[in-house]
Amino acid sequence: MRPPDRITGSAAGVAAAADAHLVETKLRGEEILRGNFLQACRDTVRLPDGSQATREYVVHPGAVMIIAQLDDGRLVLERQYRYPVQRVMLEFPAGKLDPGEASLACAQRELLEETGYTAGQWARAGVLHPVISYSTEFIDIWFARDLTLGERKLDAGEFLDVLTATPAELLACCRDGQVTDAKTLTGALWLQNVLSGAWVLDWKSTTR
Known part of the structure; x- marks a missing residue:
């Protein structure tokens, strides 16, 4: 079993490529609801192991x-x-x-x-x-x-x-x-x- 990674003070500077094994990729998406200032979406994503999953989330203006x-x-x-x-x-x-x-x-x-x-x-x-x-x-x-x-x-x-x-x-x-x-x-x-x-x-x- 791989030991857990250790977080250090330089973790914030790690290149994005180092996180490639964690990233999910959007394949397609749909809008579920559009409100006065919030929007609800459902996306289909490819997981790091190649399988697919759905992700539901709310889009907020900040x-x-x-x-x-x-x-x-x-x-x-x-x-x-x-x-x-x-x-x-x-x-x-x-x-x-x-x-x-x-x-x-x-x-x-x-x-x-x-x-x-x-x-x-x-x-x-x-x-x-x-x-x-x-x-x-x-x-x-x-x-x-x-x-x-x-x-x-x-x-x-x-x-x-x-x-x-x-x-x-x-x-x-x-x-x-x-x-x-x-x-x-x-x-x-x-x-x-x-x-x-x-x-x-x-x-x-x-x-x-």
Whole structure:
């Protein structure tokens, strides 16, 4: 039996050719459903051993999440009812990209619309894929600081509460299961490492 491969710090730089034995190749596809902004597809693929299988997945336009921190260190959070899981969720502000919209522009728009805050400085942390088994969705992670509070501009049919919490309070909510939202858990990981100095952000000033 082949021993498992060992992941090292240089794993991210491995050439794509090294993954050829894992790649599935699309043979044909069909659209199952087209909604207002989501599309469901079913593809037939060739597996690495030559056999065939079907893959059903949701096509998503992509989104952003904002980790916004006030001058006193408190974080801007939201409570919002999420219909698919039938419960109110505690989460970082976030929203989907409009067609042709740049990631930073989306982050700035969503932070203002949902919370009323604008930020004088922004830093892109990275990207996360919340449901890799059945969706193309990606979420760009943005940090924001130098905040100024103004008027919220919620979309029609959008209802949410805005609140603040210290990083310690947020992490306690993650530990205790009050936060189960994948993007917010990932954001908490980023936050913890940024605050400790382990991960460094490249901050850029923006015009308000």
